[in-house]
Amino acid sequence: MIRDCRANRAEGWAYFISNYVPVTRTILTHYFQPDAAGRVMERILLALRQPESSLFASVEPVPERPFVAELRQHVLALAERFEPAAAPEITVDLETLATALEPLSVVEKQAAWLETMRYAPGQSGTLLRMAPVTVEKIRERAAELIRHKTDAWRRTLLWDNGLQLGRAAAASSGSQCLPAKIFLDVLDGRSTWRGREDMEHHVRGCWHCIDRFCRLVEVVELLRANRPLTGGEAEPLRKLFGVATEKRPAWKRLFGQA
Incomplete structure (x- = not known):
């Protein structure tokens, strides 16, 4: 996936949308108030959808868990940039x-x-x-x-x-x-x-x-x-990312499967 996203291939972004947009939402709703998370979600996804991002820079295969740990850091940094939190009244370094x-x-x-x-x-x-x-x-x-x-x-x-x-x-x-x-x-x-x-x-x-x-x-x-998105759930995000809709096989269309 990382190589495909770096090369701006649709299949890489489709996989990212289905599997890691739910993770991104979970991170945001854990660390930020729901209204703030809602305001910045789309902006964060568009910022992540950059082939040149350091998130996709590795030329070596990256295991999933270290990748998600790095995704978390990107998401929090972007959220703080787009929706800066108030400084705490009492600080500790x-x-x-x-x-x-x-x-x-x-x-x-x-x-x-x-x-x-x-x-x-x-x-x-x-x-x-x-x-x-x-x-x-x-x-x-x-x-x-x-x-x-x-x-x-x-x-x-x-x-x-x-x-x-x-x-x-x-x-x-x-x-x-x-x-x-x-x-x-x-x-x-x-x-x-x-x-x-x-x-x-x-x-x-x-x-x-x-x-x-x-x-x-x-x-x-x-x-x-984590629960990956279904095809229907992912469709609006594919449009947001500019990723072509994946055509379902004829038998899936016939039986109405996602």
Whole structure:
């Protein structure tokens, strides 16, 4: 698909529409208010429909989950450009957060970071395979650690600063940061004990990788719940993208199948 979209081929865009427009909608409605998401959806899709976009720049095959993780970053960046969110009343920067939460383990940092990604304890518990009450306890501890490192504080500080913290974490990569495959091996149960130990040794002190790990956890759930569009649902988007309508075989037209 990536190669076809980069070459501006109809089949690539048709596949993108059917499979990844639903993901785009889910991302928007999770991170933004419904009215804001509705206002920017079409503009975001048209911005994504650019063969020269960095989203389609890779000449090597890209697995689906890393692609969707990158799609998420593009969608959020475009949404913020088209519909800038109001600055939070009380801010916290990534450095302060990192210092405050240094005592936490990797999974505890994930539970805290998912709050910046606007996942409630129940949702975070599903993503991390953890009881919601455990997530709540971790977040209460994290909140206290942060409160002692800031001059101004409120319980929703991470939630309110989520987009800004996410941008800062994404921009803080270093030469030792881990590729997506390492995290996916852990999530899929393919990592060895030593491999997981090495991963955690790095990730515990790297908020870029905490963020990336959490984004991939999010992507796994996004794709698990994703339902591709039917032909009828995709048709208006094909017109928006300037993609020719796919002709159905005669037997499908005869029996009225999409």
